[in-house]
Amino acid sequence: MNHPTSDALRVEGTGHAQQGGDADLPAPVLLPEPETEPRAGDIAPPEDVPLILPPDAILDVEAVAARINAALEGISDPRAKRAAAVAVLAEARQAALARIETAFAERPRAARGLVATLSWLMDRTVEQVFDIARTRLHSRASPTSGEKLSVVAVGGYGRTEMAPQSDVDLLFLTPWKMTAWAESVIESALYMLWDLKLKVGHASRTVADCLQLARKDITIRTALLEHRHICGDRPLTEELGERLRDEVFRGTEADFIEAKLAERSERHRKQGGQRYMLEPNVKEGKGGLRDLQTLYWIAKYIHRVDRAAELVGLGVFTAAEYEGFRDAETFLWAVRCHLHYLSRRPLDQLTFDMQVDVAERMGYADQGGRRAVEIFMQEYFRHA
DSSP, X not given: OOOOXXXXXXXXXXXXXXXXXXXXXXXXXXXXXXXXXXXXXXXXOTTOOOOSXXXXXXXXXXXXXXXXXXXXXXXXXXXXXXXXXXXXXXXXXXXXXXXXXXXXXXXXXXXXXXXXXXXXXXXXXXXXXXXXXXXXXXXXXXXXXXXXXXXXXXXXHHTTOOOTTOOEEEEEEESSSOXXXXXXXXXXXXXXXXXXTOOEEEEEEEHHHHHHHHHHOHHHHHHHHTOEEEEEOHHHHHHHHHHHIIIIIXXXXXXXXXXXXXXXXXXXXXXXXXXXXXXXXXTTSTTSHHHHHHHHHHHHHHHOOSSTTHHHHTTXXXXXXXXXXXXXXHHHHHHHHHHHHHHTSOOOBOOHHHHHHHHHHTTOOOBTTBOXXXXXXXXXXXXX
16 A cells, blocks of 8 residues: 655644734633643643643553553564554544543633644554554664664644644654664554554654755754654654754754745735635634744744743743733634534635634624624634
């Protein structure tokens, strides 16, 4: 079976926007957030975003690993092993995804928790798949120093931000030239991810490859800007981060800003050039998630921050501006995630029929002679 590959790693865009202060607009209908929420400890998202459910309520990682080991017992054929492992993982993932969707339906504004939770589940999936490929399908008693292999999330997945229908963008990182063993591990891991019906964008590169391509291609550079270690050899991932900062990012800030602003202008042109479109694109439209992410990319590139909140202390944002940034991000992510759940596909266009359904899911009601969908769209444009 042939599967698509991605040479230039795709970038899943998100971000933040300013909130207006129009007096005639109704106050947003926000569901209360609990004061304390479950966190995933050492594997929590970068901004300490609380998961929408406790980790154990999402997926019992140890139990799934035990079920996989039991399923592989006595199987020698590699393809049969792979199929048995995928069957266990697929069942566990479907149950976890159903629990996550139910939790979001109960808290339809908790978008930050949702996208972090979907990323957390994907991390656990990739870890299991990589472990099976490395230890059960292609075990190596004494791997050489050249056979180090790291699995790295990039783009939106690297930010621990995944919508229900997001692609999974992965970088398989090696220290030097790719070995036959590493190629076999990567191939088996990818086949398992594809068999799980995941949309995977991937690249296999050395650290030197990443640096060379990042210098030449702004899309790859942006994806690597938010890389995140998932599993495998952590020092190798750390080396990539250090060398990107020292050898690619430093001294090229002006070029990066110019390139990202040019991208933004072209994207706005393609989307109609207006903020108040009748059927706006939540991700790519003017004032949408990609604009917010572009702002954060530029700030991160210049100031080397890991969290948008750090920009307040640096004087880039006032506290009020950061709150508007964060509120808009949360709102727009909620809209996008509801679109994905309603359509069961990566739909980012807020069409007329979807506007009604999303407004209902987010808890809007008719008020003061105005329809719920009108109130919802007014709030959307205020954030945009």
